[in-house]
Amino acid sequence: MKKIAVFSNMYPSAEHPTYGIFVKNQVELLRKSGVSVDVKAIDNPKSGKVQGLLKYGKWFASSLFYLLGNRRKLELTHSHYAFPTGVLSLLGKRMFKIPYIVTLHGGDIDKMAKKNAKIASMTKTILQEAAHVVTVGERLKQEVVENFGVAENAVTVMSMGVDQTVFHPMERAAVRAELGLQETQPVVLFIGNLIREKGVLELVQAFESIRKTVPNSSLHLIGSHKSAGFVEEVKHEITSRQLEGIHLEGTKTQKELVQWLAAADVLALPSYHEGFGLVALEAMASGTPVVASDVGGLTYLLADGAGVLVPPKDAEALAAGLLQVLSSETPANEEKRKKLVHEHSYEMIVNKLLKIYEDAAKTR
Structure with a gap:
């Protein structure tokens, strides 16, 4: 060619x-x-x-x-x-x-x-x-x-x-130490543009319920602030609810994203629509469980227990799904996750x- x-x-x-x-x-x-x-x-x-x-x-x-x-x-x-x-x-x-x-x-x-x-x-x-x-x-x-x-x-x-030479499980204590995260603190991670359609407001609302059950948990929002107006809306939501433990991390390099994925306890992807949801696949390759909206490509990717699917625009269901993973009530289908990572x-x-x-x- x-x-x-x-x-x-x-x-x-x-x-x-x-x-x-x-x-x-x-x-x-x-x-x-x-x-x-x-x-x-x-x-x-x-x-x-x-x-x-x-x-x-x-x-x-x-x-x-x-x-x-x-x-x-x-x-x-x-x-x-x-x-x-x-x-x-x-x-x-x-x-x-x-x-x-x-x-x-x-x-x-x-x-x-x-x-x-x-x-x-x-x-x-x-x-x-x-x-x-x-x-x-x-x-x-x-x-x-x-x-x-x-x-x-x-x-x-x-x-x-997904590049398995880049996205793969890492020793959690080591990457957390490098990122300045407490070793025992439950970490919920979001990676994506901070826009309404990614379900960021619902995630903030869900985190309020999570903090009541897991008081020392933290939520880290990583991604581009494409819409300054919406980011201010997110900040207002956090302030009005008097929420602690939420961190707007901004954009990161791919090397840093790899570390964050390996360090997190769960990746949240509460999008309103999603063609595929590549970051969910990268999380699976990193050994990190995924809770995501039951929409688009995510419906197929996380089927059969590969992840936890919840209805979009539903903060209560999202909180329940995240708590399910954080409490390890239902182990993920590791065989299915490994098969998916290989296929992709x-x-x-x-x-x-x-x-x-x-x-x-x-x-x-």
Whole structure:
């Protein structure tokens, strides 16, 4: 394979090291497998109408110039997220006959495609003209086939994968000492953007119940503060409830995230919707139990006792699930967890992706 281009509206930078880290990890995995990859991506998560228009406009124009200059060198393009990223791949196909694949992560279908009829129509076109569509979860595949008219044999369910050389169990006392955590203190961990749709307010409310049962427990919220207004709302919720033990940790490097996952007693992922929930898989690879909303890809990932599933937007049920894990009332299905981690290992993922690339390139 000569060269591929990866387009993404999320990619990490020195200032924002975890923003779209899953895309960068896959790019590095492909490069290690001998694929020549160029990346055209947005590495700034800051929002705002004017700033958003400027950064997207600059990225879009730069990517079009890139396609023009590299049209004869490219075997195919790979867009992460259908809209607006997939528009670049669609233009590359229509102008230069470069085939493309699209990876759907959830928000592009659950939120973006539902904004208005025009975006929904464009999303449908992008998916139907792709050489192949990758969805990070089974529910997403069903929606793509049923609601967007894509042939089932043109869709593959495949997560972004987990690097077991990075995410693995560690000696808890040692990592806690390095992070400044008490060895015996129960630690509840959240990793994700601090936005309403991640269920952060419900988690804060659930933690109030947890503190009544486990007074010395702590809750650590790790992630980007994309919405300053919502972060202030979270802080107000904490203050108004006079809650102690909650820490807003901000963003962390991947090395630090590995330590936090290994140090935690449980990972909470109370999202309203989730295409797959990669951080849940990373927690399982780290040997940390997961309590998550029964939505999207999480429903499949944590089935059969691999984790604890609770209804979304339900602080009381979330508290009960977290207490269930903290009290060790129901041990996790370790065999299922290990099987899942193996199925989503980097080795398995890259082999599937390279086969998709090979088949897609033949359509040119």
